[in-house]
Amino acid sequence: MASKVLHAIFTDDDILMQAVKALREKKHSIDEVFCPFPVHGLDKAMGLPHTRLAITSFLYGLVGLSVATWMMNFIMIEDWPQNIGGKPSFSYLENMPAFVPIMFEMTVFFAAHLMVITFYMRSKLWPFKEAENPDVRTTDDKFLMEISVNENNVQAIAEVLHENGASEIKLIDNK
Amino acid sequence: MYTMSNKIKLFSLILIIIGAIGLVVSFINAPSSVEEVKEMLHAESASHGGESVAMVGDDHASEDAHADEHAEHVYHQLHNKPWAALYVPALFIFLISLGVFVFYALQNAAQAGWSPVLFRVMEGIASYLVPGGILVYLLLVLSSLHLNHLFVWMDPEVVAHDEIIQNKTAYLNTPFFLIRAAIYIIGWVLFSKLIIKNSRKMDEGFDLSLHKRNFKLSAGFLVFFIVTESMMSWDWIMSIDTHWFSTLFGWFVLASILVSAVTTIALVTIYLKGKGYLEYVNNSHIHDLAKFMMGFSIFWAYLWFSQFLLIWYSNIPEEVTYYAARLQDYPVLFFGTVILNWALPMLILINSDFKRINWIVVFAGIIILVGNYLNFFVMIMPGTVGESWSIGIPEISSILLISGIFIFTVFNALAKAPLTVKHSAFLEESKQYHY
Numbered sequence: 385m386a387s388k389v390l391h392a393i394f395t396d397d398d399i400l401m402q403a404v405k406a407l408r409e410k411k412h413s414i415d416e417v418f419c420p421f422p423v424h425g426l427d428k429a430m431g432l433p434h435t436r437l438a439i440t441s442f443l444y445g446l447v448g449l450s451v452a453t454w455m456m457n458f459i460m461i462e463d464w465p466q467n468i469g470g471k472p473s474f475s476y477l478e479n480m481p482a483f484v485p486i487m488f489e490m491t492v493f494f495a496a497h498l499m500v501i502t503f504y505m506r507s508k509l510w511p512f513k514e515a516e517n518p519d520v521r522t523t524d525d526k527f528l529m530e531i532s533v534n535e536n537n538v539q540a541i542a543e544v545l546h547e548n549g550a551s552e553i554k555l556i557d558n559k
Numbered sequence: 560m561y562t563m564s565n566k567i568k569l570f571s572l573i574l575i576i577i578g579a580i581g582l583v584v585s586f587i588n589a590p591s592s593v594e595e596v597k598e599m600l601h602a603e604s605a606s607h608g609g610e611s612v613a614m615v616g617d618d619h620a621s622e623d624a625h626a627d628e629h630a631e632h633v634y635h636q637l638h639n640k641p642w643a644a645l646y647v648p649a650l651f652i653f654l655i656s657l658g659v660f661v662f663y664a665l666q667n668a669a670q671a672g673w674s675p676v677l678f679r680v681m682e683g684i685a686s687y688l689v690p691g692g693i694l695v696y697l698l699l700v701l702s703s704l705h706l707n708h709l710f711v712w713m714d715p716e717v718v719a720h721d722e723i724i725q726n727k728t729a730y731l732n733t734p735f736f737l738i739r740a741a742i743y744i745i746g747w748v749l750f751s752k753l754i755i756k757n758s759r760k761m762d763e764g765f766d767l768s769l770h771k772r773n774f775k776l777s778a779g780f781l782v783f784f785i786v787t788e789s790m791m792s793w794d795w796i797m798s799i800d801t802h803w804f805s806t807l808f809g810w811f812v813l814a815s816i817l818v819s820a821v822t823t824i825a826l827v828t829i830y831l832k833g834k835g836y837l838e839y840v841n842n843s844h845i846h847d848l849a850k851f852m853m854g855f856s857i858f859w860a861y862l863w864f865s866q867f868l869l870i871w872y873s874n875i876p877e878e879v880t881y882y883a884a885r886l887q888d889y890p891v892l893f894f895g896t897v898i899l900n901w902a903l904p905m906l907i908l909i910n911s912d913f914k915r916i917n918w919i920v921v922f923a924g925i926i927i928l929v930g931n932y933l934n935f936f937v938m939i940m941p942g943t944v945g946e947s948w949s950i951g952i953p954e955i956s957s958i959l960l961i962s963g964i965f966i967f968t969v970f971n972a973l974a975k976a977p978l979t980v981k982h983s984a985f986l987e988e989s990k991q992y993h994y
Contacts, residue, residue: 425994438911469872481871484864 387532387558389415390541391518392550394527397423403529403548404429412541416530418522437506441499448494452487518556532558561836563974567966574963581956585641588952596634597626635708636947642707643943644953646698648961650795651819651935653691654812656965658820660685660751661784667754667777672988673847676839679978680828682755684820686972687965692744694961699740699795703733709943710736712801723802731798739794743787750780758980765982788813796935799942803881805870811862812938818855818900819931821848822924827969829917836978842915843994849914852927853904859934860901885937888946892937899930932958 394400400423407414414430417423427435457476460466460483465473473479504510522528529550533541538555545553590596663681666674702709711717711724712731718724724731757773760766789809797808805811825848831837870878885893907923908914940948980986 442909470874471872481864481868484868 388534388538389556389558390529390531390533390538390545391552391554391556392529392531392545393519393521393552394529394549395525395551396549397421397426397527399549400527400529401426401429403545403550406544406548407531407541410540410544412531412537412544414529415532418517418519418528418530420522420525420527423527437499437503440502441495444498444502445491445495447498448491449487451494452483452490455490456483456486561831561974561978563970564834567970571963571967571970574959574966576963578956578958578960578963581952582641582645582960585644585951585953585956589641590634590637593627593631593634596637597630600626600630600633632945633947636944639707639709639943640947641953641957642698642702642709643940645957645960646709646943647935647939647954648932648958649691649694649698650939651932652961652965653687653695654816655819655823656684656687656691656969657747657784657788658816659824660688660747661781662817662820662824664750664754664777664780664784667773668781670774670985672985673844673992675983675986675989676837676979676992677824677828677844677848677989678758678980678983679973679976680824680831680837682758682976683969683973684823684827685751685755687968688748688751690964690968692748694964695795696740696744699737703737710798710801711942712798727801731801736794739790743791746783746787747780750776750783754780758983759976761983762977762981765984767984770984785813788816796938799939800881801942802877805866805881807862807866811859811866814855814859814862815900815931815934818852818859818927821851821855822927824848825852825920826924826928827973829921831973831978833917839979839990841993842917843992844989845917845920846911846914846994849908849920849923852920852923853908853914856901856904856908856927859931860897860905863897863901881941884941884945888948889937889941892933896930896934896937899926900934903930 392403394403397419400417400419404414404417404426408429408431417426417430419426453476460473460479461476467473468482471479471482476483517523517528518530519526519528529545531541533555542553542555590599659681663678663685665671666678666681701707703713705713708714712727713733713736718728754773754776757769757776761769792809792812793804796812797804825845828837828840828848829845832840867882870882873879903926904923907919907926913919936950936954983989
């Protein structure tokens, strides 16, 4: 029974956290947890490596800032200089304050959108993708923990789950 | 229980003594008459060489009159200089302690769970409200007695020839000004005394009615504060450039106050933690303070730029003179504050892990405090000393004097009560706080 998994259902995020901590304490590794909403601190409790999404977001922000700078220089200085409010557009630096709101907005726009797209790609989410969560109730109000098991530890893990408030425990053949 | 170490007592006393000596020297060195300034300017232009030779034109009489006018102008600036040098840190550090108390009241009003282990630190810093308030009020009274010309609208001769100020005298007149200042300071001190007294009483045992009373008092204080803070910033800072006004000035000053206040809380907390006190404070608390430092830095930059952009773009003479004076005479400081108060703190503190490392938070904190002192400097100096500014003996010794008084008061107050509150509705949550 090498490729079998345990599916444990929880009804409360605090109880789920407690079970995750209990399992980790006993050195059992958890494959995946499916939640109806993000649970604060769950990634840390599961021992997942720290997300690098923030770093990509910072870099995307820099890209946005550069694009905005280039864009405003092209539009307002090079391609079609206009005299707005008695401020002729001959030099980027002299007109820079007027472009700051655009530079700011483009930074935010790039950082936010590209970060979301990165997140989707990293989580392997795209249109018409078939849902991976094994139980539809995890889209409503239940939490599901998936743990791969073998003959030696299945009993021990199931006991820990039971002690820590799992409302259902199922043994399933892995696909 | 914390006891003030002899080292810090000595340190603050040395600061006070050096500062006081420097300040007395700079008051003595300030020119006492227009003649003295004329001689000084003469010596200066002589040392510059040919400059004055080129100025010798055909119309000698008007030339002389102009030189006289200029000498008087410079005399007023140099006469103001030590006063303004003292006024900037006196106001800045007083407003830091006010900002700390505001932050404390915010924790109470928001029923925050992370911060109760830091309450005593905030209460300690807020204790400077009394000496700081007295000092600022004293300076305002001395200004109104015409010992200096920090507030040009206080001079009846100036007002007699200035229609714009005449239209403002219903609000900007000396008695009303002093009454308002008294109301602000007494109001802030009273609220702080009441709320801190309740917090100390809570050490004897948890009392829900005290908790509720402090919640209501804090909420009331915040309402009182946001109105008085805005008016305070018009009165004590904006009225220096009497003709000019900005509708977001109160917010701009508030941003500066808040970021310096949170930074001061972080610095004092890290200091005490380094001495082995505050056993319940962990790096998650420091992380939160650093988040506020970074957030308020960006808030400051947002308001700085909002104020600048509109005035720069519309380019209306009566508004833009405010920035013209700063760009002409204070270009390095003017743009330097943006680097010190926004660019550096943001880039240093943007990394989540860095916000948990004490020395990085201290490093960013020192940058923020220096930057915000310079922010007050750039707000106050152009209208009082103009192009005669410098950062020399009067400025540095005033900073030493005031920060000496501040450090002595704060650490003295910290020693008066246990450094962690004994009972608070959210104390347990704060002790367990981990992010």
